Amino acid sequence: ESNIPRYHREFLELELIGKGQFGSVFKCVNRLDGCVYAIKKSTRPVAGSAFEKTALNEVYAHAVLGKHQHVVRYYSAWAEDNHMIIQNEYCNGGSLADKVSKEPLSAVELRRMLLHVAEGLRYIHSEGLVHLDIKPANIFISIEKKVNLTNYDSADDGFEDLDDNSIYEEELTYKIGDLGHVTSLSNPQVEEGDCRYLSNEILHEDYSHLTKADVFALGLSALECAGAGPLPKNGPEWHAIREGQIPPLPQKLTKDLLELIRSMIHPCPTERPSTIQLLQHRALNPDGSK
């Protein structure tokens, strides 16, 4: 059966979970290990084209950015019948864009998302790389159901009823995905990301503070998750934000959180916090633990 392509030989396709100009993403189960994966199939780029560079770029980035709980895990990539195929960790909670399209994040969820993505970005930057396409559509969510017996008055015989849904709570983990724009800090080959999250200095091809472009995009993503969407793609509104103007928000955020996000989208990249400063900021550590 070697003439059956690897994709169909090794995987059972469950459902289409994404489609775009980049190709299609399927939820698949591996026939051997029984695990579910997200597999993106894109038309194989012409050899030597810019598209081939980007496609290989993504695989190189995944190979370098091994295992980190806030970066979507890569398993394998191969080419067959004129397709490029990449097999990644499947995140069962949809994308952050899906989640906030239904309703904005609460301040507590916003803090959690910022901490997780800042942690993933700190790791990427510590490897000498930058993401360059941070946005809610590229942040995926894994939901784990955990038993929490603290507020459970178990029957006097001490046996909890595991079928009783009230003992479970969902724990969300946010993960950075889509490494198609990742490039190295030392020798940047910048492919601009989504213009809604693009910082002004990158638009002007100033690549002297690339890590701060990721912080800028995360800051705008946070505003969008707080309900400031949809973000402008160009025009006066686009420029107003790049001059440091916060778009109107439907919810009141704490002064600390608002100041943090304002600093993240500061017009001057050196005024924006690094990911390490983000992780230590009091707005993200309310009990002042760190």
Ligand SMILES: Cn1cc(CCO)c2c3c(c(-c4ccccc4Cl)cc21)C(=O)NC3=O
């Ligand atoms: C559209 N879409 C929906 C999902 C499921 C979210 O619950 C998804 C995933 C990925 C990707 C993805 C992005 C970029 C490159 C390769 C992949 Cl597999 C796309 C995804 C990915 O790498 N892991 C995913 O879960």
